[in-house]
Amino acid sequence: MSRVITVGAAQIGGIQRSENxxxxxxxxxxxxxxxxxxGCDLVAFPELTLTTxxxxxxxxxxxxxxxxxxxxxxxxxxxxxxxxxxxxxIGFTLGFAELTEEGGKTRRFNTQILxxxxxxxxxxxxxxxxxxxAEHEPxxxxxxxxxxxxxxxxxxxxxxxxxxxxxSGLFGQMxxxxxxxxxxxxxxxxxxxxxxxxxxxxxxxxxxxPEHDRLGDFHNHLVMQSAAYQNATWVVGVAKCGMEEGCxxxxxxxxxxxTGEIVAQAVTRGDELIVARCDLDxxxxxxxxxxxxxxxxxxxxxxxxxERKGAVLPE
Ligand code: CDV
Numbered sequence: 001m002s003r004v005i006t007v008g009a010a011q012i013g014g015i016q017r018s019e020n021x022x023x024x025x026x027x028x029x030x031x032x033x034x035x036x037x038x039g040c041d042l043v044a045f046p047e048l049t050l051t052t053x054x055x056x057x058x059x060x061x062x063x064x065x066x067x068x069x070x071x072x073x074x075x076x077x078x079x080x081x082x083x084x085x086x087x088x089x090i091g092f093t094l095g096f097a098e099l100t101e102e103g104g105k106t107r108r109f110n111t112q113i114l115x116x117x118x119x120x121x122x123x124x125x126x127x128x129x130x131x132x133x134a135e136h137e138p139x140x141x142x143x144x145x146x147x148x149x150x151x152x153x154x155x156x157x158x159x160x161x162x163x164x165x166x167x168s169g170l171f172g173q174m175x176x177x178x179x180x181x182x183x184x185x186x187x188x189x190x191x192x193x194x195x196x197x198x199x200x201x202x203x204x205x206x207x208x209x210p211e212h213d214r215l216g217d218f219h220n221h222l223v224m225q226s227a228a229y230q231n232a233t234w235v236v237g238v239a240k241c242g243m244e245e246g247c248x249x250x251x252x253x254x255x256x257x258x259t260g261e262i263v264a265q266a267v268t269r270g271d272e273l274i275v276a277r278c279d280l281d282x283x284x285x286x287x288x289x290x291x292x293x294x295x296x297x298x299x300x301x302x303x304x305x306x307e308r309k310g311a312v313l314p315e
Contacts, residue, residue: 003280005169007195008040009236011253013270014244015052021077024050027271029084034273036088041117043085043273046199046240047095047127047176048110050078053201053240054097055145056247058136065149069099069108073121086119091162095175095199097150098126110150112173112199116162123160125173126153129181140207142247157184159191169194169280172233176200179237180223182230183305189231190293194280197236198224204248216250221262229260232283232291242269258283 010031015024028045035043048054054068073096074082085092091114098111110130114123130152132144159172172188172195179198188196202220206212212219220237228235234257241251253266255276264274287293 003169004277005041005280006039006275007234007236007255007278008035008038008043008273008275009238009253009255009264009266010035010043010045011238011251011266011268011270011272011274012046012049012240013242013268013272014249015240017052017054017245019052021050022080025078025081028081031271031273032081032084032088032090032092035090035275038273038275040090040275042091042093042197044093044197044199044236044238045095046238047112047201048097049094049199049240050096052244053247053249055132055149056142056203056245058143058145058148066099069097071099073098073113082115082119085115086117089117091115091117093173093197093199108150109153110146110175111153112175112197114160114162114171114173114197122162123158123171123173124155125157125175126155127175127178128153128156129177129184131177137207141205142203142207144203144207157187159188159193172196174198176202179227180219182227185227185231185233189233189291192287193231193233194283195234195236195278196228196231197238199238199240201240202250204250217252220250220252221254224254225256225260225262228256228258229286230291232258232286234258234278234280234283239266258286 051068059065095112098109110127112125113121116122130146132146134147162171172193174184178184224235224237238253239251241249251269254262255264264276266272
C-alpha cells in the first residue's frame with residue numbers, strides 16, 4: 001500500500017507585539033483552510049508561532065516575559081485552531097513558549113507539539129540548542145535572549161509513531177537552531193525517522209557575525225538538505241519571517257525529500273502555505289544501502305562526539 005501523505009508548511013509573516021493571540025490564530029486557521037483545500041493530512045507551523053519573537057527584547061520583569069508563554073495547551077485562545085484541525089481531519093505541529101510546573105519548579109521551554117487528526121497531542125519536543133545569550137548586550141541591534149528566557153529541553157529527540165491518513169509514519173521534531181547541528185537529526189535517524197518537522201525564526205542580520213548575513217538563506221537550506229539525505233528522511237522547515245518589530249527574518253520555508261532535493265519552497269516572506277505529496281517510503285533505498293546504519297556506522301570511533309563538548313586542539 002502506498003505511504004504517501006500530503007504535507008503543508010504554513011509559513012507565517014511577521015507578528016507584531018500589538019497582535020493578540022486570537023488575531024494570530026485567525027491567520028493560522030486561514031492557512032489551515034488552504035491546507036484543507038489542498039488535501040493536507042499534516043501541517044507544520046513555525047517556532048513560537050503565537051506571538052512576536054520576544055527574545056529580541058531584554059525584559060527584567062518576569063511577569064512581562066510570562067505574557068508570551070502558554071500555561072495550557074490547548075487553551076481557550078488556541079482551542080479554535082485545534083477544533084478546526086480536528087473538524088477538517090488535519091494533524092499539525094505548533095511551536096510555542098511553554099510555562100509548566102515540573103518537580104515543584106516553574107519551568108520554561110521553547111516547545112513544539114505534534115497533534116494528530118483527532119486533536120490529541122501525541123508528541124512534544126523542547127528545544128535543546130538555545131542560541132544567543134543570557135545577559136543584556138546593548139551593542140546589538142536587537143537581542144537574542146533565548147538562553148535567558150528558556151531552559152535547555154529535557155526530552156531529547158523522540159520519534160513518534162503517528163497515524164496520518166491510513167498510514168502510520170515515524171515523525172520527529174526539532175526547533176530552529178537545532179537544524180544547524182547534525183546531532184539533532186542523527187538521534188532521530190537512529191530511531192528510523194521518516195519525517196522531521198521543524199519551525200524557525202531566523203533574523204537576516206547576525207549581530208556577532210554580520211559577514212554571515214548574505215548567506216542566511218543558503219545556510220538554511222544547506223543544513224536541512226544535507227541532513228535529509230544523510231538520514232534518509234523528509235524534512236519540513238517552516239519559517240516565521242518577514243518584518244517583525246523592525247527585525248527582518250528569512251523565509252525559505254521548504255519541504256525536502258530524503259534525496260536531499262527541495263520539492264516545495266515558499267516564494268514570499270509572508271503568510272504562505274506550501275504543499276507536497278510525500279512518500280514515507282522514499283528514504284528506504286537509502287536506509288537499505290549507503291545509509292544502512294546497522295551495517296556501516298562505526299559508533300566506537302565516534303566516542304568523542306558525546307565525551308567532548310568544545311573543540312580541543314591537538315598539541
Ligand atoms: N530562533 C533561532 O534559534 N534562531 C537562530 C538564530 C539566532 C541564528 C537560528 O539558528 O536560526
